[in-house]
Structures are given as C-alpha cells and as structure tokens.
Amino acid sequence: MTTPAPGRMTAKRIAEDLRAQIKDGSLRPGDVLPTSRELAEQYGVTLKTVGAGIDVLKGEGLVIGEQGGRRRVRASRPIVWNLTKFERGQRRDSAAGDDWSTAIREAGRDPKQHVTVHLEAADAQVATWLQVPVGSEVVQRIRLRTVDGQPYQLATSSFPMNIAEGTALLEEGDVSMPGGILASIGHPQRSVRDEIGIRMPSPEESDLLQLPPGTPVAEHVRIGYGENGPVRVMVTIAPGDRHRLVYELEV
Incomplete structure (x- = not known):
C-alpha cells in the first residue's frame, strides 16, 4: 500500500x-x-x-x-468475439456445439449454454426486425452463455412461427446441428445485418450476468435474412468488461 x-x-x-x-x-x-x-x-x-x-x-x-x-x-478474462467470422460461411456447428461454443473452445476456454424455449407475442421491435405483424406468435430461444463457469452473454433469438413450427427450434436445451439449425431445417441465413448499442443493463440482466455495479453492456442485434426475408433476430447482451468485439473488413 x-x-x-x-x-x-x-x-x-x-x-x-x-x-x-x-x-x-x-x-x-x-x-x-x-x-x-x-x-x-x-x-x-x-x-x-x-x-x-x-x-x-x-x-x-x-x-x-x-x-x-x-x-x-475486479478480475475478468475477456473473450475476443470476432463478429466478422461468427456464423459466416462454413459454420463450425456440430452435434458437440454451435458456432459460438466452437470458437470459445478454440480459444482454450470452457463454454456452456443454458437454453430455454418460450412462445411469445411479437412486440413492436421484434415485429419490425422479423417483418411480422405485432402480436403474432414467435418462438424465442433464450441462452445464458457461460465461459469457464462465469456468465458472459445473454442471447435471445426470435423466429417466426411459420419457420420454427415442428422443428428443432422448439426443443429445450442446447441443441446444435452441423451447419446450424436454420440450415438443417431448410431456412439458411443468406445475409445478416448487425446493430450494436452501448447502454447500462437492466436489473434483470445485471442479476443473470452477475454484473458488478457500473458495468455497461453492449447490445448486439443480428438479423438473419433467408431467401424471402428475415428468418431470425438474435439480441445478445455482452458485458463490457468481458468482451472485445472485432470486425475485419476489406477496404
């Protein structure tokens, strides 16, 4: 001292x-x-x-x-989340884990995902992202992602019911398939749009992610488009002290 x-x-x-x-x-x-x-x-x-x-x-x-x-x-080991490579091209999904989990393992860390499935009425924001009527039923898969036993991300993926009905998207738990679930059920993502904002977390987010007071989060929104429009929107809450977001672009 x-x-x-x-x-x-x-x-x-x-x-x-x-x-x-x-x-x-x-x-x-x-x-x-x-x-x-x-x-x-x-x-x-x-x-x-x-x-x-x-x-x-x-x-x-x-x-x-x-x-x-x-x-x-406070001590944390940030992960490098390369959003250029995430879910792009030849996805690394397999029966052992999805693209995100595979990338974390490749970095020498231990990923886990705790997944719950919900049927919800689309609010105005989700309806805009998915281009569906407000109040229409959507499937939400909510993932609490941990790295080395510590909460790192809270990711909520919403799917139109006409895409999710009768598929693995309605299965509870950490379901993954080669190439990704959407591709496996015939609705692959052809392009994505990312939106990133920085804000303070809600009390619920702070509790789920075990955030110390004063920790900001990044809100990463990824809208996935198929041949005929949006097939998924994923909103990921990423604590600022546990992430480094990376994009690699040709200029």
Whole structure:
C-alpha cells in the first residue's frame, strides 16, 4: 500500500489513491483489499469515510463486494468475439456445439449454454426486425452463455412461427446441428445485418450476468435474412468488461 500525500483525507482522495494502485498494478486483478478497519487506520479516517471511498470504486466497476464483507479488485478474462467470422460461411456447428461454443473452445476456454424455449407475442421491435405483424406468435430461444463457469452473454433469438413450427427450434436445451439449425431445417441465413448499442443493463440482466455495479453492456442485434426475408433476430447482451468485439473488413 502507498502512503497518500499529507492533508485532510476524504473519501474522494481514498478512492483516487486506491484507483492509482489498481492502475499501476500494486493492486492486481483478483486481489482482496485490506479491511475497512485496516484502511481507516492507514488513512486516519472513520469507517464511514472508507466505505464512501470504496463505494466510488464499486460504482466505477473497479472493485466488487463479496460474501463476508470482502472487497476485491475486479478480475475478468475477456473473450475476443470476432463478429466478422461468427456464423459466416462454413459454420463450425456440430452435434458437440454451435458456432459460438466452437470458437470459445478454440480459444482454450470452457463454454456452456443454458437454453430455454418460450412462445411469445411479437412486440413492436421484434415485429419490425422479423417483418411480422405485432402480436403474432414467435418462438424465442433464450441462452445464458457461460465461459469457464462465469456468465458472459445473454442471447435471445426470435423466429417466426411459420419457420420454427415442428422443428428443432422448439426443443429445450442446447441443441446444435452441423451447419446450424436454420440450415438443417431448410431456412439458411443468406445475409445478416448487425446493430450494436452501448447502454447500462437492466436489473434483470445485471442479476443473470452477475454484473458488478457500473458495468455497461453492449447490445448486439443480428438479423438473419433467408431467401424471402428475415428468418431470425438474435439480441445478445455482452458485458463490457468481458468482451472485445472485432470486425475485419476489406477496404
């Protein structure tokens, strides 16, 4: 621990000092911070002032709280998600896993997908993406994707009922097929359109993805088009501290 410069110590200055230690590596990802009492003695302040300083770092996403009252420097191993290659050309889907899972395994990581299936009425946004009437029935496959046991993505794929009915898209669980399910049921994607936005997560997303306070997410929308129009829209919520999004384009 460094010794802060002389002067009246405030919560802001405590946060600045600890932030600097995180930045220069004195406090490394995964390190447990000293206890509030230890910090109070070091900085010569009250426990309340220490708590306020730590709260600043929690709000910035630099520090996370754990059971037992410990505070730890946030640690994560981001994945490189190459959206140019994702689902493109000769898809890497097989009975062992889809294109996403295969890419994660190739990076030496352990992917899992927890999938639930729902029948829903298309809201205005989904209806626009899929070019179906508002309120028409769609099939939603919701995937909670984990890497090395940690939640990394929440992906919701919606399909028009006339495409999904009577197919593997209605099966619960992590179903994958060579070339992708859509291709296997006769509705391959011929082109895609991506939309990416950055925002703060909803409370439900924060809970499902186990996000520390202050963590923004990318919302990646991929609309897949077949020969006669949209066949799927997938909305993926990707925590900003766990991803690096990559596109490779010819110019």
